[in-house]
Amino acid sequence: MDTQLDAVFAALADPTRRAILSLLLEDDMAVTDVAEPFEMSLAAISKHLAILAGAGLISQEKHGRVKWCKLEPYALRAASIWMQGFGQFEPVNLDAFERFLAVELTDDAQDQG
Amino acid sequence: MDTQLDAVFAALADPTRRAILSLLLEDDMAVTDVAEPFEMSLAAISKHLAILAGAGLISQEKHGRVKWCKLEPYALRAASIWMQGFGQFEPVNLDAFERFLAVELTDDAQDQG
DNA sequence: CCCATATTCAACCATTCAGTTGACCATGGT
DNA sequence: ACCATGGTCAACTGAATGGTTGAATATGGG
Structure with missing residues (x-):
């Protein structure tokens, strides 16, 4: 389908x-x-x-x-959304991921000047 | 792998x-x-x-x-997190991402007993 | 015990997949 | 014009997939 x-x-x-x-x-x-x-x-x-x-x-x-x-x-978006439909996992993980990303992006900005 | x-x-x-x-x-x-x-x-x-x-x-x-x-x-979590790494349009340090993922999965294993 | 129900197993089939190799096209440099 | 480079095509292979059927293995009920 x-x-x-x-x-x-x-x-x-x-x-x-x-x-x-x-x-x-x-x-x-x-x-x-x-x-x-x-x-x-x-x-x-x-x-x-x-x-x-x-x-x-x-x-x-x-x-x-x-x-x-x-x-x-962006092509991952539909798949990601589909998966979120099953994501009754605790928000803990995504929170952790967002914190990770925040740090990453800050570091990256610093690295790249 | x-x-x-x-x-x-x-x-x-x-x-x-x-x-x-x-x-x-x-x-x-x-x-x-x-x-x-x-x-x-x-x-x-x-x-x-x-x-x-x-x-x-x-x-x-x-x-x-x-x-x-x-x-x-919960089994979707690793895949979901992997995909999130591409959902961000900013460049991300992949090594750090892999380490993050490893820690996440270890936590998961512990959580689930 | 006998039978129906729930599920898997085994063998088979057609198709797709991931990889190889060698030939082939296109383009750019000299 | 020639040749090296970048990339794909075509044909082939072996293995994996998704499906079928019919037999086999529980298990539960009358």
């Missing part, structure tokens, strides 16, 4: 793809650079990127012969 | 399994009752339930000849 949630959750179910998303969290990257840390062929990474793009989790734009990959975190 | 996230996201990638979780959100149910709304065999639903249980998303307890299925929404 809901193909979008299917695609997003399936994309997230693979550890290589989650690692790719983590990489892209730091910066936009070319396909070759995304592939570099992984011990698998470029073609395999290319396929993973296609799956991520299919789920809307990244966008890809070709400039010259280089294809840039960009994280699209 | 992280088999737990793999299992949870893979479990959520199937619409039948998500529908089962939604059913169980309302009430604990026997396997046969879970299967009733679906146009597929009981054995198929039994397999889906096994996958959900394997991911920790439900627990199953046999009383007499009836096996009761109970939602375990």
